[in-house]
Amino acid sequence: MNAIQDTYPDELSHCYGCGRLNPDGLQIKSVWNGNEAIARFTPRPYHTAVPGYVYGGLLASLIDCHGTGTAAAAAYAAAGREPGTAPYLRFLTASLRVNFLKPTPLGPELIIHGRVKELAGRKVVVEAWIEVDGETTVQGEVVAVQAPDHMLANLLRRD
Numbered sequence: 001m002n003a004i005q006d007t008y009p010d011e012l013s014h015c016y017g018c019g020r021l022n023p024d025g026l027q028i029k030s031v032w033n034g035n036e037a038i039a040r041f042t043p044r045p046y047h048t049a050v051p052g053y054v055y056g057g058l059l060a061s062l063i064d065c066h067g068t069g070t071a072a073a074a075a076y077a078a079a080g081r082e083p084g085t086a087p088y089l090r091f092l093t094a095s096l097r098v099n100f101l102k103p104t105p106l107g108p109e110l111i112i113h114g115r116v117k118e119l120a121g122r123k124v125v126v127e128a129w130i131e132v133d134g135e136t137t138v139q140g141e142v143v144a145v146q147a148p149d150h151m152l153a154n155l156l157r158r159d
């Protein structure tokens with residue numbers, strides 16, 4: 001199954017966290033299974049906070065972009081539409097909350113989960129958490145708001 005980020009149009013695919021066209025970015029991939037979205041990411045040694053543990057800002061970025069990706073996938077599903085079709089359902093982070101429950105070990109693959117808590121109008125509230133070796137180390141919530149039409153039109157305009 002395609003990751004939702006692989007269906008974003010090129011003009012909206014430069015995000016540091018999830019843009020497939022950003023060679024220096026994290027390029028996270030969120031796959032929707034009809035119930036939740038899952039992303040997998042293995043931090044690199046330079047993502048260190050203290051030796052052996054992952055930097056919290058990276059973890060927040062994973063929650064952030066997986067949250068907006070989950071919102072997009074869920075919004076297309078709720079509308080009965082094929083992901084990536086125009087008019088684009090592309091979401092921005094309006095609010096990001098992250099609770100670091102315990103240190104996240106550096107080395108193993110992280111599994112990032114995203115589930116919709118609320119979907120109404122242009123707003124999707126996503127609960128997200130990071131699992132490593134079967135334990136949840138980070139829990140967060142993203143309020144994702146559909147990009148306003150004028151913003152999308154501006155970004156998609158070709159000269």
Ligand SMILES: CCCCCCCCCC(=O)SCCNC(=O)CCNC(=O)[C@H](O)C(C)(C)COP(=O)(O)OP(=O)(O)OC[C@H]1O[C@@H](n2cnc3c(N)ncnc32)[C@H](O)[C@@H]1OP(=O)(O)O
Nearest residue numbers: 012015068090092093094095121123143145147148151152
């Ligand atoms: C265009 C695509 C670009 C692709 C980028 C992908 C990004 C991936 C993740 C990111 O890092 S995004 C970067 C960080 N985020 C931003 O820079 C967003 C900056 N903020 C904005 O542009 C506007 O504030 C925003 C578009 C998010 C909302 O402005 P609107 O004028 O569209 O909001 P509006 O007042 O119409 O509210 C719509 C709903 O969202 C709710 N809302 C808005 N801001 C909120 C907030 N901060 N917290 C909680 N809820 C919020 C608002 O209450 C309302 O809920 P209800 O429908 O239930 O009434």
